[in-house]
Amino acid sequence: MTSTRDDSHGALIARTVASISTPDLEARARAAARQSQLTKPPGSLGRLEALAERIAGITGADRPRLERRLVVVAAADHGVAAQGVSAYPSEVTAQMVANFLAGGAAVNVLAAHAGARIRVVDAGVAAETPLDPRLVRLRLAPGTADFTREPAMSRAIAERAVAEGIALFEAERASEGTDIVACGDMGIGNTTSSAALIAAVTGRPPSTVTGRGTGIDDARYEAKVAAIEAALALHRPDPSDGIGLLAAIGGLEIGVLAGVYLAAAAARVPAVIDGVISGAAALVAQAIAPRTVDFLIAGHRSVEPGHAATLEYLQLEPLLDLGLRLGEGTGAVLAITLCVAACRLLDEMATFEQAGVSDSDGVVPPEA
Amino acid sequence: MTSTRDDSHGALIARTVASISTPDLEARARAAARQSQLTKPPGSLGRLEALAERIAGITGADRPRLERRLVVVAAADHGVAAQGVSAYPSEVTAQMVANFLAGGAAVNVLAAHAGARIRVVDAGVAAETPLDPRLVRLRLAPGTADFTREPAMSRAIAERAVAEGIALFEAERASEGTDIVACGDMGIGNTTSSAALIAAVTGRPPSTVTGRGTGIDDARYEAKVAAIEAALALHRPDPSDGIGLLAAIGGLEIGVLAGVYLAAAAARVPAVIDGVISGAAALVAQAIAPRTVDFLIAGHRSVEPGHAATLEYLQLEPLLDLGLRLGEGTGAVLAITLCVAACRLLDEMATFEQAGVSDSDGVVPPEA
Numbered sequence: 001m002t003s004t005r006d007d008s009h010g011a012l013i014a015r016t017v018a019s020i021s022t023p024d025l026e027a028r029a030r031a032a033a034r035q036s037q038l039t040k041p042p043g044s045l046g047r048l049e050a051l052a053e054r055i056a057g058i059t060g061a062d063r064p065r066l067e068r069r070l071v072v073v074a075a076a077d078h079g080v081a082a083q084g085v086s087a088y089p090s091e092v093t094a095q096m097v098a099n100f101l102a103g104g105a106a107v108n109v110l111a112a113h114a115g116a117r118i119r120v121v122d123a124g125v126a127a128e129t130p131l132d133p134r135l136v137r138l139r140l141a142p143g144t145a146d147f148t149r150e151p152a153m154s155r156a157i158a159e160r161a162v163a164e165g166i167a168l169f170e171a172e173r174a175s176e177g178t179d180i181v182a183c184g185d186m187g188i189g190n191t192t193s194s195a196a197l198i199a200a201v202t203g204r205p206p207s208t209v210t211g212r213g214t215g216i217d218d219a220r221y222e223a224k225v226a227a228i229e230a231a232l233a234l235h236r237p238d239p240s241d242g243i244g245l246l247a248a249i250g251g252l253e254i255g256v257l258a259g260v261y262l263a264a265a266a267a268r269v270p271a272v273i274d275g276v277i278s279g280a281a282a283l284v285a286q287a288i289a290p291r292t293v294d295f296l297i298a299g300h301r302s303v304e305p306g307h308a309a310t311l312e313y314l315q316l317e318p319l320l321d322l323g324l325r326l327g328e329g330t331g332a333v334l335a336i337t338l339c340v341a342a343c344r345l346l347d348e349m350a351t352f353e354q355a356g357v358s359d360s361d362g363v364v365p366p367e368a
Numbered sequence: 369m370t371s372t373r374d375d376s377h378g379a380l381i382a383r384t385v386a387s388i389s390t391p392d393l394e395a396r397a398r399a400a401a402r403q404s405q406l407t408k409p410p411g412s413l414g415r416l417e418a419l420a421e422r423i424a425g426i427t428g429a430d431r432p433r434l435e436r437r438l439v440v441v442a443a444a445d446h447g448v449a450a451q452g453v454s455a456y457p458s459e460v461t462a463q464m465v466a467n468f469l470a471g472g473a474a475v476n477v478l479a480a481h482a483g484a485r486i487r488v489v490d491a492g493v494a495a496e497t498p499l500d501p502r503l504v505r506l507r508l509a510p511g512t513a514d515f516t517r518e519p520a521m522s523r524a525i526a527e528r529a530v531a532e533g534i535a536l537f538e539a540e541r542a543s544e545g546t547d548i549v550a551c552g553d554m555g556i557g558n559t560t561s562s563a564a565l566i567a568a569v570t571g572r573p574p575s576t577v578t579g580r581g582t583g584i585d586d587a588r589y590e591a592k593v594a595a596i597e598a599a600l601a602l603h604r605p606d607p608s609d610g611i612g613l614l615a616a617i618g619g620l621e622i623g624v625l626a627g628v629y630l631a632a633a634a635a636r637v638p639a640v641i642d643g644v645i646s647g648a649a650a651l652v653a654q655a656i657a658p659r660t661v662d663f664l665i666a667g668h669r670s671v672e673p674g675h676a677a678t679l680e681y682l683q684l685e686p687l688l689d690l691g692l693r694l695g696e697g698t699g700a701v702l703a704i705t706l707c708v709a710a711c712r713l714l715d716e717m718a719t720f721e722q723a724g725v726s727d728s729d730g731v732v733p734p735e736a
Contacts, residue, residue, distance in 0.1 A: 039472060041455070044694040045474060045694055046692045092726050105408075106406075106407075106717055109713050109716045113709045166626070215409045324413060325414065338690075340480060349473065350473070355466070355470065358463060358465060
């Protein structure tokens with residue numbers, strides 16, 4: 001799965017970006033037409049109707065089936081954690097990777113609940129991670145550098161992270177099939193990198209898009225905002241340069257997830273955004289290829305303030321609003337259950353004609 | 369299942385009300401204590417944590433499992449439909465009952481999605497319904513009377529409807545087991561009855577709690593509000609008399625669902641409210657037994673304005689907000705998937721100690 005020559009990474013990204021098309025408006029219209037014939041008052045299934053129609057447009061299928069469900073959980077460490085921005089030590093990143101492999105984390109439970117398989121990726125965890133064949137051990141670097149002092153990573157590594165995300169998604173799709181993908185993360189310090197990316201792309205002041213992550217006190221919160229302000233002043237990243245954003249203030253897991261979004265869009269597979277990190281990766285993906293946004297679904301509204309800014313920027317309305325702020329893909333995989341429900345309704349409900357039910361004009365269709 | 373002597377109905381209701389206790393605060397506290405040991409930052413699963421703890425309190429189990437899931441869909445007709453309050457003719461009620469039995473309605477698809485079985489009840493459909501052994505054919509009356517002119521039903525029939533709901537739930541629980549129940553409805557004209565009940569119980573003006581149901585135009589909307597105002601002026605129902613409310617302005621399916629809520633509360637089984645009709649039934653149940661509310665879960669926020677008033681009155685916060693307004697139990701059964709997810713997280717996640725993950729003090733528990 002790992003490409004070896006650096007120039008091939010840029011080529012893979014360029015090829016993927018070039019193959020991202022637009023939603024299939026005809027499939028979407030056929031789905032909407034079917035929706036109007038199903039045994040329910042028009043519009044009475046609310047956002048589930050719009051959701052199924054969006055997925056029809058993304059996939060190009062009139063009656064999409066979301067049977068093969070994937071959650072990608074990408075993990076990495078962050079040099080900025082040295083600035084005291086998290087309540088947890090960096091060792092937790094590797095410990096949680098082990099927990100994902102053992103099946104004990106929240107995302108494991110919710111993936112089982114949603115009938116989704118999990119692919120865990122060590123994009124660049126500082127501590128050692130298990131030699132487990134189920135773990136994709138990219139280990140692109142032992143975490144990022146502290147971006148308050150220097151770029152988080154080189155452009156070459158940033159490109160490689162995105163390319164690895166693309167390759168990973170393509171391999172998953174080729175081997176086990178993927179009808180929908182949820183993008184999750186793990187990485188102590190990664191809400192700091194995400195808030196920096198969100199501030200850089202949306203142009204909002206860091207203090208308005210920075211939250212308390214795992215749950216930090218006032219002193220750490222001030223250190224977090226200060227770190228982001230320092231990084232933006234130091235690097236002045238160009239918001240339209242996705243690779244440049246990643247290299248300056250991003251994370252290795254964020255790069256991998258950005259690659260997954262690009263590959264999913266190219267393959268016409270709906271990709272579900274989780275929380276603030278997953279959302280920041282979507283901002284990076286749209287900086288690389290703006291059309292990616294048309295293939296995304298916002299899983300939930302995280303309580304992290306930067307997430308609302310991200311979704312507003314991407315013009316996406318989240319499906320769930322349950323006060324989640326865990327990451328790992330938990331909100332996204334829970335939202336997959338709603339996507340599945342919406343598509344099953346479109347596919348499996350009877351029409352007025354099939355069921356012999358009168359429509360709002362009081363007419364039972366003739367074949368009933 | 370059907371009791372034959374009228375006085376036995378009142379006795380069954382009284383016995384059920386007397387056996388409704390309070391949530392088990394110790395089980396709830398044990399669930400909360402376990403929650404704090406699971407591998408996630410405290411509170412990071414947001415409302416899913418509170419939901420699992422509420423279900424622990426309702427059921428009395430520290431780690432509740434919601435394996436046997438039931439949706440009760442009660443159908444009936446409404447005499448007030450003669451006032452031109454709906455976009456659909458009354459025949460649709462019986463046609464939709466047939467659709468439920470054939471598996472073609474939205475609630476069938478969502479129940480399959482949620483792993484729930486459906487029990488369809490003809491509480492009082494005007495037209496003939498199928499002689500299908502899966503249909504509970506109570507047929508307490510051929511629909512209600514037009515409550516703008518006379519009481520919707522007698523007190524004896526109102527009591528019987530509630531008692532049948534209790535007997536139905538108890539029989540379902542005894543035969544196939546029930547760990548959670550969702551309450552759905554079908555009945556042309558029933559948003560009118562529900563809005564009348566909501567106005568009567570909450571004291572709000574009818575125009576503020578009346579919506580457009582299946583989707584009616586301005587003329588029908590005005591007729592609907594006028595019908596409710598006329599009924600309230602005629603009957604002046606006592607908001608603390610649940611049977612009196614049902615008799616004056618209620619519906620047969622609403623009475624059955626109120627009985628299901630009472631029986632579920634008595635059995636410590638969480639009951640999920642769907643939309644505006646299911647919510648009106650919960651108002652009737654709380655008028656009969658105020659403690660019932662502690663055993664309820666609000667599935668979703670319907671777009672019907674009366675539903676928000678109901679949930680505010682009951683002090684319940686809905687789980688989903690997807691713009692649904694179909695009824696049938698669709699929003700409630702979709703919310704069951706969230707209840708299941710919340711309980712699985714509480715039950716199945718690893719603790720910090722089990723997983724060898726450092727907590728926020730940076731300490732790996734000693735046995736890791």
